[in-house]
Amino acid sequence: MPEPLVPPNETPAMEGSTAEAHQERPDGGVWEHPRIWLGLIVLGCLLVAGFFVARIAGL
Numbered sequence: 001m002p003e004p005l006v007p008p009n010e011t012p013a014m015e016g017s018t019a020e021a022h023q024e025r026p027d028g029g030v031w032e033h034p035r036i037w038l039g040l041i042v043l044g045c046l047l048v049a050g051f052f053v054a055r056i057a058g059l
Contacts, residue, residue: 009024031037
């Protein structure tokens with residue numbers, strides 16, 4: 001008996017498989033907007049640095 005054909009970009013069923021075939025998510029996700037993450041990191045660094053500058057200026 002021939003095996004059924006599997007559409008492109010699909011995972012064929014195998015023995016012992018615990019999940020159904022699923023479509024792959026396109027690249028991106030959380031890392032789709034790296035400038036936002038970089039901006040948050042820089043803002044955090046500036047806040048911490050500003051705290052220390054304020055402490056030194058207050059002495």
